[in-house]
Amino acid sequence: MADLTTDFVGIKSPNPFWLASAPPTDKEYNVRRAFEAGWGGVVWKTLGLDPHIVNVNGPRYGVVYGADRRVLGINNIELITDRPLKTNLEEIARVKKDYPDRAIVTSLMVPCEEWAWKEILPQVEDTGCDGIELNFGCPHGMSERGMGSAVGQVPEYIQMVAEWCKANTDMPVIVKLTPNITDIRYPARAAKAGGADAVSLINTVSSITSVNLDTMSPEPSIDGKGSHGGYCGQAVKPIALNMVAEIARDQETAGLPISGIGGVTTWRDAAEFLALGAGNVQVCTAAMVYGFGIIKELNAGLSGWMDDKGYASVAEVTGRAVPNVTDWQYLNLNYITKARIDQDACIKCGRCFAACEDTSHQAISMSEDRVFDVIDEECVACNLCIDVCPVEGCITMEELQPGDVDKRTGRVVEAEYANWTTHPNNPAAKAAE
Amino acid sequence: MTNSPRTPGVVSGRLSDEALAQNFSDLHPPYDGHEAMVAADRCYFCHDAPCVTACPTTIDIPLFIRQIQAGSPEGAAKTILDQNILGGMCARVCPTETLCEEACVREAAEGKPVEIGRLQRHATDSLMAKGIHPYDRAEATGKRVAVVGAGPAGLACAHRLAMKGHDVVLFDARPKPGGLNEYGIASYKTVGGFAQAEVDWLMQIGGIETVYDHRLGEGDLTLTGLAETYDAVFLGIGLAGVNALSAPGTETDNVLDAVGFIADLRQADDLSSLSVGRSVVVIGGGMTAVDAAVQSKLLGADEVTMVYRRDRAAMAASGFEQDLAASKGVRLMFNAQPVAVHGNGAVREVEFEHTESGPEGLSGTGETFRIAADQVFLAIGQTLEGAPEGLEIERGKIKVDPSGRTSLAKVWAGGDCATGGDDLTVTAVAEGRDAAEDIHQTLTA
Structure with missing residues (x-):
């Protein structure tokens, strides 16, 4: 049996499948269910400073279907956690204590000022979680307030915030990148220059999934109006694979650990991300469509393929295809x-x-x-x-x-x-x- | 329910009302919206698609299925109806397994074709449920055309002519229009009064005057008279006669023609009032034989045997129809021909002789056997009856050219009564439509 355990920037997990920062990792109840199902780790849904944000009270998701209503892509206009910081921190601490072998990384998004990071980082560290992921990716809502992809689209900001975090915590720092830029290598280089331990990508793609042709409102519609959301799922995988590969083969960022995200639906998708340079993968949409049970297929499929090919560990797979990506x-x-x-x-x-x-x-x-x-x-x-x-x-x-x-x-x-x-x-x- | 399947003789009420309702429900229930989408997604949108070639009315099948995929079932219906104004009925009764669905590349690939017939029904039902009749009449031409026979051929012809701006008078010998759509065809293939609903929908085109209960050749309705009064005449009179059995004893009671039995069943308001034998023998190997055999069984006959003089491969009924009969409990026998009907007053047994095919054709082996029967249905073919004088007849049908022109000027013919077809609803529609086009060309030349 192939060894599926991974050590990603010092964070150990029994398999390379983490749940991405998103609704599935919003609270203790979900995360405990995920760990019971067998997920290797989670990136806890993004925390912010109090007073916590609020979400819309109408639909948050739009969808693109393939044949037989098969979900090809979802977009969302949900914001970061809408619960008090203290509640999240207490839950993270409890879950980590009960599942010491699983990875818990906490996603963070606070204003682009050093005091804010200095305030939140020690509190997160106190939970005993394994690392932090800086959410520089969300394209909707928070970006209008100067956070999320508004940071991720400016390499200088990425570097600056990464530096603040490295200076104010000993936890590994993962920078999550937005695909809503023209050349993914610049934000990745900035993250590296700021001292980040790794990058994760992609976050969601700015999108309008559909227009209601009766009401002329974009979907999801809130009282007749729609706002662009973040697109994810199988449909975005090709975009994500390319961006992962671009970072993996860029001389300036080669070797920088990558957590691959974007439409991982089956073990095969995961293997492709690994081959293009990812050290592990994060999954969201597939879990949202099918539930946590898919982890059994992901683990069994990846393990079986690795056995067939003679790969003893996940690390052996990482980057195998990178030399074959060329101009x-x-x-x-x-x-x-x-x-x-x-x-x-x-x-x-x-x-x-x-x-x-x-x-x-x-x-x-x-x-x-x-x-x-x-x-x-x-x-x-x-x-x-x-x-x-x-x-x-x-x-x-x-x-x-x-x-x-x-x-x-x-x-x-x-x-x-x-x-x-x-x-x-x-x-x-x-x-x- | 006063009787059971084992009650001797020919009696009614063998099954409960619930069982009868169940037995005569829709053979292929309509898709719901999602089922239709899933079924439509299986279509490959083939280039120069084989299914279109296989369709006697040349419906652009990949196009209409794509329209269903795209959420426009009414647009799909228009695509169908442009080619086949009785697309709703054809969706129900076409032997798709020997036409479009047999040609479907997924039949070749997986033995599971796209269910074109059911998709066509989904489209046409959607449009008709909205009460849409998507055709208007062209400017009046001042020409008048008589269409004799309100079956599939006559209806298709009348609609196309009315659409072209001609005034049509549509005659039929029966009290209701529809022809075999109304009086033939097993009732589980067209439930809920669909045949009449479809005619009502078709008549929305306007410009079609109907005269029922008038048979050509009776009273003052003659072809000569019509040809004098109208600018053109279309004959779609079908095959009104049935072949008789040339064996002793056929005059015995309860030896009936299957066509009449099917018509009675279609017209019955109360199925429990219909009589059927305990042991039924159906003689013949076509669709009519299957329809009669299956419906006898569904009415509660205890034993139904369908006997065909040739082998299975030669049977006109499709494999699907044969399987349907078998699945309902009909026993299929091959290579046996009737030699005598026995009974004192009412039929008691039918005597058959085994047959074999040789270089000189089919011949009896001399070996005979008997099957108990208290009711016998003959389904050994229908014949042209009451064809007007003066028309050239070829192999028992009115001779027509590919445009439907008969040997008489101003007279066209199509459907089962004319040469060229293969006795299918869909073929009759195509012939009626094409004759209408030729009549239009002729009248407006």
């Missing part, structure tokens, strides 16, 4: 493939034909009796036919071998790696030597 200009232009359709597997729906004929390269032929074939002379190997084919494995990409002729270009496939930087069409091409 476009370094992709091998001599790697040439052609689509191949397995006629026995084909069910003759013609989606590949419609997609290629209407929107790609007119590289699939269709006979009167609905046999679909690839026209090598036209196929650029774009992959769209595979993407739209409803039968897994029916269409595949075949790699042309050195010496083969690419019928589209008439050129013989070369064995040597060659990329854009040396391509003759590149005005800035360097001599290939």
Whole structure:
């Protein structure tokens, strides 16, 4: 059995699955249920200074559905904890005492002034929790008050607050990053420069999930009006994976521990975050949709895959795919493939034909009796036919071998790696030597 | 309930009212909204979709299913009805398992097609429930067309003609419109008076005058007269005759034609008042045979045997229909032909001879057996009856060209009475519609 225990910036947990700072970790009752279900840790829902904030009293969530009302994404306009600071601190202390082997990290959001951090940090430390996560991410509500993503969008603020925290507590400091920026590397570098022990990302994406076309109000609607919320769930995973990878491969932040967040729904999602450089993952939406019981699938699935692949520990998985994340200009232009359709597997729906004929390269032929074939002379190997084919494995990409002729270009496939930087069409091409 | 399935003879009230209501409820209950969305999501929106090719009325099936997916069932209905104005009935009675759903690529892939028929019903029911009739008449042409027969072919023809601005007079021999939609077809396929509701909905187009209880060839209703009075005539008179059995004893009591039994059942207000035998034998292998056999069983017959002279593969009833019959407790027998009906006054037994197929066709083996029966239904085919003089007849049907033109000028024909079709509601609709287009072209040329 693979070892799922993790040591993330000194915080130990029996598995790499933490519940993210969010409604599931709002209070003692939920967190105890999570730990009983088997979650490795929690990031307690964000604390602020008293007087505590209030939430809207109408709907807080909007949703995007896939087939069969499967939840693909949720957005929320819920703010940080709406309970007194003392209540939260007492509960954190009680739960940590009863579950010493689980990770409890406390999420914090207070005004961007040092006195505020100096006031709250010792109180949090007294609970015995394992670390703090600075919520620089929430895009709604708190950002209008100069907190949340309003801090996360200004690298100088990130660095400043991180420095204050490092100066005023011995607990590990994790900086949670907002994706609502143009280049995730700048806030990550700022966090590192401020002395942060790790970053966690992504927080939610600014969003409007839908508009009620009868009332013309965005959803969720509060008395006929809507406000942008934070989008999360499976739909945001590709955005999160890219941002995690960008930080992992940036020379300035390489090696900075990353807690991966954003649409982790199955063990496979988690493994992908780990491979792109995350040391652990945080989960929220999947738990909100299916309940805490999914932890059994997450643990069993990750463990089984690691056994199959011979990975003894989570740390061995972390960053495995990072060397393979590169810039476009370094992709091998001599790697040439052609689509191949397995006629026995084909069910003759013609989606590949419609997609290629209407929107790609007119590289699939269709006979009167609905046999679909690839026209090598036209196929650029774009992959769209595979993407739209409803039968897994029916269409595949075949790699042309050195010496083969690419019928589209008439050129013989070369064995040597060659990329854009040396391509003759590149005005800035360097001599290939 | 005064009798039971085992009461001898042909009697009514074999089952309780509750059991009858249960037995004759909707065979394929309508989807609720979410079920429809889940079913619609299974459609792949195939390119040049095989289901469309398989549909005799060429409904753009992927388009209407996508409209359901997108939350516009009424728009989906319009897509259906543009091609098939009786799309509501066809959704219920089409043998989809041999048409669109057989062609569905998911049938090939998984043996589980997209349920196109039920989705079509969802769409058309949604529109009709809102009382929407999404068609208007074109400017009046001043032309008048007589449509004889208010079955699927005649209704489709009349609607299309009215829509094009022609004035239509629609004749039917029966007291109610609908043809086989009203008088044929097993009642569990079209519950709740749907056939009449659909006709009422269709008539909202306006411009269709109806004359019921008038049979062509009787009184002053003659084809010659119509051709003189109207600019064009469409004949959709169906097959009014039934084939007789050429075996001794068919005059015995309780040997009946299945078509009449099905019509009586469809018109009955109280199913418990209908009589059915304890042991019923149905002779034939088509849809009518299945409808009669299954409904006999559902009315409470103790034993129902359906006997077909050829093998299972040759049966006109689809595999689905055969399975339906079997699941209701009907015994299916193949390769047996009736040679005599025995009984003194009323039928008591039917004698069959085993058959085999050879190079010269079907022949009896000489070996016979008898099946006890106190009621026999014949479902061995219907025939053209009362076709007017002067029309060219081919293989027992009115000869028409692909546009529905008969051998007489100004006279078109379609549906079961005409050549070219395959005796399906959906085919009749297509033929009526296409004849209307040709009549319109002719009258406005």
